[in-house]
Amino acid sequence: MMRSFFTMLAVLLALTTALVTLAGLLLERQPVLLAGALATWEPLIREWSATLLQVFSISVAVSIIIGILNLLLVHLRRSGRRETGCGYSFVLFLSAATVIGLTYLERENLLTTGAEWRVLLLEQVQVTVESSLAGLLLFGLVYGAWRVMALRVNGWGSLFVLTVLLVLGAALPLPELAPLVPLRDWLLAVPVNAGARGILLGIALATIVVGARVLIGQDRSLRSGRDE
């Protein structure tokens, strides 16, 4: 009984918030339809909408703090229990603690070495590690192309690999492969472009349906546990 009441309350709150925010955003853009119906409520809706957006910004900031706590606690626990890969967890925890400590010391002007250690760590460690990972991406992509033929030995898989070879071949600065360039350009301009637009349109339509489900309270996040 109590759970149903809280669920109802949560649904009501979520729907009201969604509708007020939507009305506030629409009033800023296209007041034609809403102008007559909501003329008297317009200042109030605008104010509520702005307040709700501010509350959301604060929630995002809080979620980052929750994320950092989650990261530190998970890896501290893994280090303490000496689980597989606990060494990495310990290094991660130590690095995070060091960066937080250095940031605090620099902000409070307690670190007077002249160098900005926080920025130095970011540029020398984080950027370097991520650059090397980006380098590894190439091998991952090549392996993916190989897996297409291993997993899907059919017409579509062959077409995929042929297209990749054609595009890569046309990119090479070899005069023998020059005839491939117009074909590559046509391929990118027509079938690839059409396919990409088709996928994006499909995603856009699905997104609209999800949005409408949220607005009419059909989304799972707004439903009670009865259908679970």
Next chain:
Amino acid sequence: MASTDPFLIFLQENASIVFPLLVALGLGLSSFAVGRRSARTLRVMPAWRALPRMLEQAAAQGQPVHLSSGGAGLQGSDSLLALASAEALYQAARLAQGPVILTTSDSTMIPLGYEVLRRAQRARGFAGSMQAGTLRWFPDGPRSLAWAGAASALMSSEYVGANLLVGGFGPELALVSHAAARRGQPLLAASDQLDGQAVAWASADEPLIGEELYFAGAWLHPTPANQAAVVMQDTLRWLLIAALLILAFLAYNSGGAAPA
């Protein structure tokens, strides 16, 4: 040439209000119609059909299942993707018979992720608190490479039995799929980004393309509401195709100029 028809002008100026309202109305009607009929036949999606088998195999080997929404989060244009992703992850967590690990690189997904896991746990009939470390946040970096590196390490250290990655991923998905393939772990993946989608199609065991990411609920838990969403989506797609064909025909007839 701009249209002078008052109805068309009204529609153009108020499309962002009228269109979602029509979709919402259509969803309500579809739910009612689907509810009155027996089970609707959905188009075949091998990935969603393969998921329960993958989860069973992981459970049989006593290995956890790795679920991830990548960079999808509850802010900006990704919010609705995050909700769709949460639905797919919920269905997988509900069907998994063993432990589950959920990873994300967007901090706003943490509360939603906990809710997904808590509901799935309740649906599976487990009471009590959730085990620590079930949800892990890996901070975002350029192209989420930090997430890719950490997720690859997790897949090895936790002896993951299956992976479901649905949400916002870029080419960094190649690193994770490579790690899964090296360890013989099955992987299903889909992304709303084109480069991530291309990698997912090439490297996943079963492909999920574009809007199929949003069909998890209808396939894995076919309630009238979930199936109505598919009916509405398919209807909109056919309407869009018809509109494109009509516009192309009109453009062709008017000598190549786009119709007003």
